[in-house]
Amino acid sequence: MTVKVVIAGPRGRMGTEAVQMVANESNFDLVACIDRKIEDAKIRNYPALSDLKVPVFEDPEECFHTVEADVFIDLTVPDACFVHATMALQNKIRTVIGTSGLTNNQIEELTITAKNNQTGCIIAPNFAIGAVLMMLFAKMAANYFPDVEIIEKHHDQKLDAPSGTAVKTLELIKENRQPKTQGHPNEEETMQGARGATDEGIHIHSVRLPGLVAHQEVIFGGSGQTLSIKHDSIDRKSFMSGIKFAVEKVMEIDDLVYGLENILDN
Structure with a gap:
């Protein structure tokens, strides 16, 4: 057909x-x-x-x-x-x-x-199969690591921030994670926006620069260890x-x- x-x-x-x-x-x-x-x-x-x-x-x-x-x-x-x-x-x-x-x-x-x-x-927030797997792996990891931040990087002509991929990743993580305030309880931004956007305690950081295509890293932190799940699209x-x-x-x-x-x- x-x-x-x-x-x-x-x-x-x-x-x-x-x-x-x-x-x-x-x-x-x-x-x-x-x-x-x-x-x-x-x-x-x-x-x-x-x-x-x-x-x-x-x-x-x-x-x-x-x-x-x-x-x-x-x-x-x-x-x-x-x-x-x-x-x-x-x-x-x-x-x-x-x-x-x-x-x-x-x-x-x-x-x-x-x-x-x-x-x-x-x-589809992201059509790269590797990016989809990254999101699924992040959802899985959230069962064991409730402390997490998302860093997404795209080209400087992208109109929305955070990216659809970051938003979808956030949604999937929240399915396996209870809302939690991360970091020091008295943390203070001395420059507004330094800690990025937040949703249920999860911080999302958006980077926009020429030369980038679509990149995301999800970083989980635990006692004595970190876990990074990363995907890079270097070509459309x-x-x-x-x-x-x-x-x-x-x-x-x-x-x-x-x-x-x-x-x-x-």
Whole structure:
């Protein structure tokens, strides 16, 4: 079976890789792209799209009503992604979301939309299989090490902080950890923000620098020992196997799944 795919955000760093991945997969067929800045794409004669000769739509609704598609992949920004994904699900087009920064309310609304339309949707804070394993290992470690901090590092063009991966890691750790205040009870920040963001006593630190791609370290501390669980994506190609996997899996489900870890063994 050939899966017909639409991609939103084809000119971004992730989108460029996704376009090429879909084009190179024998069982995938890229049938269209959605680009809110289509005129710029024409002016620049963007090669990733012009070489493939697929239609590029500025209006997502027009795309979903015009093109026959099985799966929609969104790699844009949160507000646009939410609009795109809602339209796709309402048109019964299965959806894979790699856009980071969706709010809990947006995820909840997409969950309802997917269920009402009996149309599969996968939201993945991180498509790198190694990163998913890192999150699962951190959840496991939280049973034994309640003192933990998360350091995530990304390129300086990333819009949200902390990253979706860090937030998902936090959620998984909290499933196995009771709320706990870490550090000295009289600890004081002499410079605001020095200890990062906190949730149930867990500190999260976000680093944004040019030259980085996507990196995270989860550090657990115990009596006389520390445990570090670390993952580095040094190239965006690391995410493509996860996107491919999600596209294949979303064809088998009729509701929303948040996180690749929930479908790895299914």
